[in-house]
Amino acid sequence: MTDPLVRAIAVTKSFGHNKVLNGVDFEVRPGEVSCIIGPSGSGKSTFLRCINALETVDGGGLEVAGAQVGYTLEGESYRPWRDRDFAKFRAGIGMVFQRFNLYAHLDAAENVATSLINVARMDKAAARRRAMEELDRVGLADHATKRPHQLSGGQQQRVAIARALAMDPTLMLFDEPTSALDPELVEEVLESMKALALGGMTMVVVTHEIGFAREVGDTLSFFDAGTIIESGPPASVLSDASSPRTRAFLDKVL
Amino acid sequence: MTASHRRTAPILGADGSETPITPRWHLGRWIVGTLAVLVVVWLATAIIFNENIRWNRVFDYLFSPRILDGVVVTIWMSVLATVIGLSLGVVLAVMKLAKNPVLQWIAAGYIWFFRGTPVLVQLIFWYNLAFLFPYLTLQVPFTQIGVQWDTNQVMTSFMAALLGLGLNLAAYFAETVRAGIQAVDRGQTEAALAGGMTHMQTMRIIVLPQALRIIIPPTGNEFISMLKTTSLVVVVAGSDLMTNASQIYKQNNLIIELLIVASLWYMLLTAVATYFQSKLERRFGSDAVRLVRGPGFVQKFLRNGQQAQTATESIATNSEKATTR
Numbered sequence: 001m002t003d004p005l006v007r008a009i010a011v012t013k014s015f016g017h018n019k020v021l022n023g024v025d026f027e028v029r030p031g032e033v034s035c036i037i038g039p040s041g042s043g044k045s046t047f048l049r050c051i052n053a054l055e056t057v058d059g060g061g062l063e064v065a066g067a068q069v070g071y072t073l074e075g076e077s078y079r080p081w082r083d084r085d086f087a088k089f090r091a092g093i094g095m096v097f098q099r100f101n102l103y104a105h106l107d108a109a110e111n112v113a114t115s116l117i118n119v120a121r122m123d124k125a126a127a128r129r130r131a132m133e134e135l136d137r138v139g140l141a142d143h144a145t146k147r148p149h150q151l152s153g154g155q156q157q158r159v160a161i162a163r164a165l166a167m168d169p170t171l172m173l174f175d176e177p178t179s180a181l182d183p184e185l186v187e188e189v190l191e192s193m194k195a196l197a198l199g200g201m202t203m204v205v206v207t208h209e210i211g212f213a214r215e216v217g218d219t220l221s222f223f224d225a226g227t228i229i230e231s232g233p234p235a236s237v238l239s240d241a242s243s244p245r246t247r248a249f250l251d252k253v254l
Numbered sequence: 255m256t257a258s259h260r261r262t263a264p265i266l267g268a269d270g271s272e273t274p275i276t277p278r279w280h281l282g283r284w285i286v287g288t289l290a291v292l293v294v295v296w297l298a299t300a301i302i303f304n305e306n307i308r309w310n311r312v313f314d315y316l317f318s319p320r321i322l323d324g325v326v327v328t329i330w331m332s333v334l335a336t337v338i339g340l341s342l343g344v345v346l347a348v349m350k351l352a353k354n355p356v357l358q359w360i361a362a363g364y365i366w367f368f369r370g371t372p373v374l375v376q377l378i379f380w381y382n383l384a385f386l387f388p389y390l391t392l393q394v395p396f397t398q399i400g401v402q403w404d405t406n407q408v409m410t411s412f413m414a415a416l417l418g419l420g421l422n423l424a425a426y427f428a429e430t431v432r433a434g435i436q437a438v439d440r441g442q443t444e445a446a447l448a449g450g451m452t453h454m455q456t457m458r459i460i461v462l463p464q465a466l467r468i469i470i471p472p473t474g475n476e477f478i479s480m481l482k483t484t485s486l487v488v489v490v491a492g493s494d495l496m497t498n499a500s501q502i503y504k505q506n507n508l509i510i511e512l513l514i515v516a517s518l519w520y521m522l523l524t525a526v527a528t529y530f531q532s533k534l535e536r537r538f539g540s541d542a543v544r545l546v547r548g549p550g551f552v553q554k555f556l557r558n559g560q561q562a563q564t565a566t567e568s569i570a571t572n573s574e575k576a577t578t579r
Contacts, residue, residue: 084452087455114459114460119451
């Protein structure tokens with residue numbers, strides 16, 4: 001079996017006195033789609049944000065591609081990363097947010113091209129071409145010159161996916177990508193994500209879309225009160241969840 | 255607004271009958287309006303027909319070369335001091351939000367000092383810098399390589415004015431910029447960091463361009479205010495509009511006349527600046543705020559607000575047309 005791309009060992013995290021993550025053990029192997037479900041406030045989004053170091057971890061260990069997130073081993077001890085180490089690390093991980101977070105002052109193509117130009121140091125014409133390719137892949141080439149506020153929520157989220165993919169990430173993180181969308185716009189975003197999963201992308205998806213998890217996910221983890229209390233192939237977690245807490249949640253959302 | 259929008263179409267009854275509306279005379283409004291006009295006219299005549307004001311001299315001086323020179327200096331001084339203030343204000347705001355506590359303290363100290371001392375004091379201080387440092391020296395440490403200037407030659411009244419007004423504005427403007435930066439949605443920063451940008455890049459490429467749109471309308475106010483604040487330069491003989499006017503009236507004692515001349519010019523400059531400011535606001539104002547906010551409630555709220563605003567505007571223009579007819 002290949003080494004995991006993401007490996008969390010007893011990860012803990014607090015906001016003040018509030019313990020958000022309480023010993024999370026988690027693994028994703030390359031090419032896997034790992035879905036995370038659970039009630040709001042259970043720490044699933046916080047955990048996702050720890051993976052690309054938007055949040056820091058207080059205890060335990062978190063490795064991405066074999067390297068400790070936020071620290072470099074120097075001799076006998078770990079040394080914290082500098083700003084540019086974080087930037088370099090995050091450049092290889094795509095992230096899609098619940099609220100899209102498209103750059104409001106840039107049009108769709110510029111949103112996709114910005115990191116290519118300023119992070120990947122691509123020249124402007126090449127970045128623009130690449131941006132158009134990525135927009136075409138999510139079916140939005142016609143909307144390249146529109147500002148975020150001129151696009152529907154579903155279109156904005158597809159631009160956000162294109163923006164993340166343009167950087168050729170080895171891992172994609174999705175933080176409730178369809179929760180802020182009107183119901184009829186959810187499908188177009190899920191389709192883009194399915195296509196990505198079929199293409200072999202490693203994905204960690206925090207979602208409430210049980211159908212997507214069942215159909216596309218390789219593993220499904222159930223978060224509650226800062227830990228994963230159930231994990232396994234989606235079909236088995238969904239049909240015969242062992243913990244009553246998981247079953248109560250699934251009864252509500254299914 | 256709505257009161258002046260008067261319905262003219264008759265009222266339709268259930269049986270198809272049409273009953274016209276007889277307009278109502280608002281007697282209270284007429285009385286108050288008439289009284290107000292009387293007071294204004296009385297004040298205006300008291301000034302215009304005051305025999306102590308020699309209006310012909312006002313018009314003599316209105317376009318005299320010295321006054322016009324002063325106007326040019328005032329415009330230049332306002333523009334340059336505003337540019338200095340705005341640029342330094344942005345730097346201070348970024349410093350105040352920086353992670354490095356030393357930078358935060360320096361920015362906070364600067365703002366405290368320049369907001370805590372009167373601008374008049376600062377102007378006089380800069381003008382008299384030579385008492386403190388007779389020579390200004392730029393030198394590579396431990397060598398003889400460097401340049402030196404005589405402070406009195408560098409610190410002309412114009413330079414003192416620019417420094418005094420610009421550095422002072424920077425302290426005030428830093429707070430505006432900081433508010434603008436903090437008004438940019440946190441999600442924008444997160445997206446930029448997630449996209450592999452450093453904190454500096456995030457600030458420069460994503461946050462500042464959006465924050466600047468928010469703070470453009472207040473910059474118009476700062477400039478208009480600066481136009482008139484330049485008159486303080488009179489204490490260092492800055493050869494601006496106010497200085498030149500005061501030098502003329504000190505010779506011929508036509509104090510009120512020359513104050514009127516200066517005031518007319520300040521009013522004209524302010525009117526021009528206000529015109530450009532309203533253009534700027536229309537270009538960047540509410541639209542920019544909507545742009546940088548996340549979608550959802552705020553966006554919807556602002557969009558509705560905008561529609562309501564345009565609706566009242568069209569009503570207003572309609573009623574204006576109605577009254578001119």
